[in-house]
Amino acid sequence: MKINLLTSRLLLLVFVVGLPASLILQSRKQERQPLAAYESESYKVDSRSCSDCHAEIVEQFASAPHSRTLTSAADYPFWDRFLGESFEDPATALSYRFEKQDSEYFFRCETTDQATRVDWIFGSGEHAQTPVSLSEGWDGKPQLLELAVSWYPEAGLGLTLGQTGRDTNRVHPLGNFHSGAKSEECFACHSTWLELDEERFVSTEIIPNVGCVRCHYDAENHAHEQAEGLPSTLEDLSLLDATELNRRCGVCHRSPDEIPEQDLTPENDLLIRFAPVGMSMSRCFTESDGLKCTLCHNPHRLETRSNGQFARVCHNCHQPDEAGHTICTKVDATSQDCLNCHMPKVEVQKSLHFTDHWIRVRE
Numbered sequence: 001m002k003i004n005l006l007t008s009r010l011l012l013l014v015f016v017v018g019l020p021a022s023l024i025l026q027s028r029k030q031e032r033q034p035l036a037a038y039e040s041e042s043y044k045v046d047s048r049s050c051s052d053c054h055a056e057i058v059e060q061f062a063s064a065p066h067s068r069t070l071t072s073a074a075d076y077p078f079w080d081r082f083l084g085e086s087f088e089d090p091a092t093a094l095s096y097r098f099e100k101q102d103s104e105y106f107f108r109c110e111t112t113d114q115a116t117r118v119d120w121i122f123g124s125g126e127h128a129q130t131p132v133s134l135s136e137g138w139d140g141k142p143q144l145l146e147l148a149v150s151w152y153p154e155a156g157l158g159l160t161l162g163q164t165g166r167d168t169n170r171v172h173p174l175g176n177f178h179s180g181a182k183s184e185e186c187f188a189c190h191s192t193w194l195e196l197d198e199e200r201f202v203s204t205e206i207i208p209n210v211g212c213v214r215c216h217y218d219a220e221n222h223a224h225e226q227a228e229g230l231p232s233t234l235e236d237l238s239l240l241d242a243t244e245l246n247r248r249c250g251v252c253h254r255s256p257d258e259i260p261e262q263d264l265t266p267e268n269d270l271l272i273r274f275a276p277v278g279m280s281m282s283r284c285f286t287e288s289d290g291l292k293c294t295l296c297h298n299p300h301r302l303e304t305r306s307n308g309q310f311a312r313v314c315h316n317c318h319q320p321d322e323a324g325h326t327i328c329t330k331v332d333a334t335s336q337d338c339l340n341c342h343m344p345k346v347e348v349q350k351s352l353h354f355t356d357h358w359i360r361v362r363e
Helices: 002-017 021-031 047-052 055-061 180-190 219-228 242-253 269-273 275-280 307-315 338-342
Strands: 070-072 086-088 095-101 104-109 114-117 120-122 130-136 142-147 149-152 156-159 175-178 191-197 200-208 345-349 352-355
Touching: 047 055, 070 200, 104 130, 130 149, 142 180, 142 200, 175 180, 180 191, 180 200, 242 275, 269 275, 269 345, 269 352, 307 338
Parallel strands: none
Antiparallel strands: 070 120, 086 095, 095 104, 104 114, 120 130, 130 142, 142 175, 149 156, 191 200, 345 352
């Protein structure tokens, strides 16, 4: 028995030592990449503490959409977008209204005289903002009710994305319920930290918005190193290759491996919402080494870049004087109008447009 035990341990040691180094490094790499807001205690670091050394970046980040992805109803500063406004769903003829009672906010279907309290507002407001209500689901987990009406910068109140053409005989008049697991995913992507209690997230312990430490997850150790005068081991995200950076952004913005292969087609308009998916299908991405999300998007501040500024990124790989570069035959090689043809804004619902990141030649 002892000999067999010793032999098995030696065999295990040989097997582990003999593993390809790349597999071991990949395993370590995955360990250092939490995919949800509750997988690392370092997420509980207050992003404001970063300003001690990174004041300019922290100040800029206050304008970034990621800094306002989730707001509690009590702290939401733009209730004038909802209060006193009515909206009627043209498909169902259901009439809706937001109202305030004492210090709380409610969403009411006036047609059926049903109401629910608004607990959180999802979205930065760049595309939309959607109020939600929380209750306890059948599994004891917090259950999100995505309300039927959202706010859009272009048109004010309108139906929430995905709730057009609703069959009110099958869904709740106030909106769509999501399972406890799905609700948890929604909050995980819109927050910096979720507290878990017996595998249930605690809605009162959410640290809202996507703060610094959500991407720079090792900030706690980094702060300790700086205080002790030690070399920094904080991961430099600018050194990530395009595929890995696309995967990191895809944790919340959706990754290609989350989409069934049969749905990865140019005709699937749902993909327009998921920039990393579209980007990964583009020849500009698959046939280059450096087309990263951050070439066009600075995650630290609100971008107001023009088509011409984006086009300059295109021209890095599409220069008429460079051998092997593909040149557009429809316009002048120095055109600043690349996006309107190859990455247009597509209306996915009335008053809601997304830039299609599947870069391609369109008919």
